[in-house]
Amino acid sequence: xxxxxxVVMLMPQVASAAMLRPNERAxxxxxxxxxxxxxxxxxxxxxxxxxxxxxxxxxxxxxxxxEKGVFGKSYKPLESIxxxxxxxxxxxxxxxxxxxxxDVAQGRNRRKVFNNLSEVDPMTLSVxxxxxxxxxxxxLGRLKSAAP
Numbered sequence: 042x043x044x045x046x047x048v049v050m051l052m053p054q055v056a057s058a059a060m061l062r063p064n065e066r067a068x069x070x071x072x073x074x075x076x077x078x079x080x081x082x083x084x085x086x087x088x089x090x091x092x093x094x095x096x097x098x099x100x101x102x103x104x105x106x107x108e109k110g111v112f113g114k115s116y117k118p119l120e121s122i123x124x125x126x127x128x129x130x131x132x133x134x135x136x137x138x139x140x141x142x143x144d145v146a147q148g149r150n151r152r153k154v155f156n157n158l159s160e161v162d163p164m165t166l167s168v169x170x171x172x173x174x175x176x177x178x179x180x181l182g183r184l185k186s187a188a189p
Contacts, residue, residue, distance in 0.1 A: 054116050060118060065101050070097050073092065075107075095108060096141075100188065102189065103120070103122045103156065122145060141158060
């Protein structure tokens, strides 16, 4: 399949929160929302909400880092998914809004859903020109097949 795509430099605060391993390289970053289940015991209602953050594709795994704050941003790691643990993934798009559903082989929450994916400059987190769904599929397919 060939070598993974080019390496990118992450914003230092995001890189620190992502806790990259030695020799692990970031390849792509997206602003995204991580879907989580919620339950209101008083109302007896189940629902979902999104946690805002940054989804990072490295040459070894997908990492989701929560972003908090308006002026003084802080970042906290929430998810780390090894490519070898992914049994299935599905990209979707409605109009221009992309989503990624990832199913992992084991663990308590086996399905992760990332909503509202938008490509960002990894150093500034400024929104970039959107990729096509095929470009994202191609990137994730190459990363998964090239991962250790």
